[in-house]
């Protein structure tokens with residue numbers, strides 16, 4: 206997630222989070238992680254272990270915190286490019302202004318309409334000699350994106366699917382903005398976007414601290430899709446907190462993730478997040494704080510949503526601004 210344009214203190218962010226939770230009636234946290242979900246989470250490549258392996262890899266010294274315009278983010282986008290290619294997808298690089306920044310786009314061609322699945326790969330990199338590894342922001346989201354791309358590599362869908370790893374998100378949603386102004390698939394034929402940004406922690410750790418919950422933004426107008434998400438979530442013991450996109454607008458949190466550009470263009474936009482925490486944009490956002498089961502719960506739920514969106518005739522009514 207990118208920082209606020211007007212500097213919003215972390216304390217204020219917590220308060221907003223808490224207000225959100227109260228509004229949503231979601232403050233029934235347990236704080237403790239149960240080890241057995243209601244149904245075993247599927248093995249490879251959406252297993253907690255497989256997803257966590259990518260988080261650790263992306264937070265390793267070799268990627269140097271994936272700073273938006275630093276060499277580390279280019280190494281991360283090269284890694285994503287190679288993974289998509291290895292899986293057999295048609296892969297494109299889309300240059301983003303500034304050094305080392307690019308979007309990586311994998312295409313799974315089928316029908317005329319496309320569903321986008323996305324996450325940003327950049328973070329803060331090295332600043333003043335300190336390494337910001339960005340485990341939750343957003344190695345977690347990228348790991349989920351890669352896991353879904355692996356698990357769906359041989360699926361047959363009715364509609365086309367684009368997996369997009371955005372660059373320069375932390376500089377103000379720059380990579381996704383470049384994509385929106387120069388899309389490789391017509392926006393009028395883009396059915397929906399499913400975006401991941403910070404999906405590896407307990408839900409709002411400084412507030413409710415729910416171990417098996419995650420927010421899903423944008424399904425307030427689509428009962429059928431919300432039912433698909435809730436069914437999939439229940440299979441892996443995930444409590445989904447449905448957050449209307451308009452509610453984020455009230456707290457000026459609506460334009461801080463890449464899905465915002467799509468919603469603004471009138472495209473149905475769905476966003477997964479486990480929320481803000483005290484390690485947000487700190488050097489302490491490290492892999493040891495990530496909950497592998499949360500990654501797997503989100504990945505399983507999102508993959509079911511993708512299957513539904515990419516196979517149905519049903520036009521998504523996920524939140525849009527037009």
Ligand SMILES: [Zn+2]
Nearest residue numbers: 206207342375
């Ligand atoms: Zn961020």
